[in-house]
Amino acid sequence: MVHTIPSLVEDKISVRAKKIIAVLDEFVENECIPAEEKYHNQLGKGEDRWKKVPPIIEELKVKARSLGLWNLFLPKDYPEGAGLTNLEYALMAVIMGRSIVIAPQATNCSAPDTGNMEVFAKYGTSAQKTKWLIPLLEGKIRSAFAMTEKAVASSDATNIETSIQRIGNQYVINGHKWWISGAGDPRCKVYLVMGKTSTKGDKHKQQSVIIVPADTPGIKIIRPLTIFGYDDAPEGHCEIAFKDVKVPVENIILGEGRGFEIIQGRLGPGRLHHCMRSIGSAERGLDLMLARVTDPSRRTFGKILAEHGTVLSDIAYSRMIIDQARFLVLNAADKIDKVGAKGALKEIGMAKAIVPDMLLRVLDRSIQIHGAGGLSEDFPLAHMHAFARTLKFADGPDEVHVQQVGKLELKRAHEIRKKLEKKSKL
Structure with missing residues (x-):
């Protein structure tokens, strides 16, 4: 094992x-x-x-x-x-x-099926679960989550401009999305689309999430995008236009204005799933490094690579930061079990900010050890590195999570000051 x-x-x-x-x-x-x-x-x-x-x-x-x-x-x-x-x-x-x-x-x-299945399981009606959750759980279809937009800074989801307008017994969707993972897959049969059902009132209650079957008229996949040249076919990361896309009113999830509530329920565990898998990817990268540096056919200046001090340092620091990240992630998962994702925001945020950096550092060291071969398709490292870099954006960029952790820590400041003032008076 x-x-x-x-x-x-x-x-x-x-x-x-x-x-x-x-x-x-x-x-x-x-x-x-x-x-x-x-x-x-x-x-x-x-x-x-x-x-x-x-x-x-x-x-x-x-x-x-x-x-x-x-x-x-x-x-x-x-x-x-x-x-x-x-x-x-x-x-x-x-x-x-x-x-x-x-x-x-x-x-x-x-991903993104895990998050989408959790949305259906947590918020879906019986009819929505029967139509979409069951085939997803059976692995018969795949799905996509359409949130990110090209024309706005959608890391702040209040900026999202896609319109979801109710007309009679239908919603009409118009908008332009991109980086929609899984949308290029022939198995992708349903999108969960985030857009605005209102432009008034509380800016966090204007957004809604709606179910859009992938074969609905008016949907146009403009192109699959590439990450450092990788298109990740057949799933892909697509740019998509929605023009007068009509779906029945029963396709709304949870109700109008509940979009933020839904994405927070979806992204909390999903962010941690990315972190969990990243630990495994880092372990694979370190394994490949260890195999390379102990290969007796690869010698430099009369020594195998493992006999060079800088190589030993790379191995040691890779092991240390992998295990640091592992315990951060396990602590966040345990906290979710105890108090739910909302109560574990700080722990999830810390993991989401730290783990992608850790993975990139380990993979970069492994690529360096492999020489020019590490940049090629002869090894999985280059593709793994490209994927790892996306995680600094996926489910919210690092800066958002760092700010959140900082704000949550700052909440302790008042009590700390009170304690210090009390001690100073003794």
Whole structure:
């Protein structure tokens, strides 16, 4: 077993979860990672990259489901979930992060579907769950969350301009979105779209989230965007125009003006899921580094790479920052279990700001150790690095989380000053 449960949390992990962790570890190491080359070879060419899903994914989904490795992400308070705590799932997501493209898909635990399924499970009506949640849970379809906009600074979601206007028994949607992950996938059958149903009153109660079937007239996928040259087909990150897109009024989620409430419920756990998987990706990067520096055929100045002091330093610091980040993430997951995502805002924010930086530093060191080869497709490092860089934007840029942590810390200042003043009078 490659993955071990940190002793700090071992007593909080159920016997059932420990068994799942052991099975998942074997599945990722012996099935998912070896399948990565086949996955890339099975990708379509040219325009077919957006029409064809590598068959190996469906094969692995069947295996994962037969092993009980399915929909592990929904916490135990959801009847549709696997009955795990956030802390238990955190350890599993770390393992999935070792094969970041394949393992989450194979286990039906990949973004953006996880967040969208949680929205349906938490806020959806019975009809909405029947139509969309069940096929998502079955892994029969995929989904996208359309929030980010090209024309405004949508890291402040109050700036979002997409219009959701009620006309009779329909809502009419007009707007321009981009970086919509998963929208290029032929399996993507539904979008959750965030826009404004009002431009008046409280700026945090103007936004709404609405269900839009992907085949609705008026939707135009303008282009798939690239990240440092990677298009991430077939899922992609798309620029999309919505022009007079009409859906029935029952497609609104929770009600008009509830958009911020919904995205906070969706993004809290989702942000942590990204962090969890990033720990696994960092571990993979360090593993590749260790294999490279101990390769006897690679010698510089008469020594294998591991015999150079700077290399030892890179290894040591990589191990240290991975474990620092791991405990930060596990603490945040445990806090969510105890008080909910809203009560764990500071812990989630700290993890979301720290972990992507950690991952980039580890991968950059591993790329450097691999020389020019580290920049190529001969190793997974370059693609992993490109993905890691997106995490400094995904689910809110670093600056937003750092500000939030600072504001939450500042709330303690008044009590601290009172204590200091009291001591000074003694």
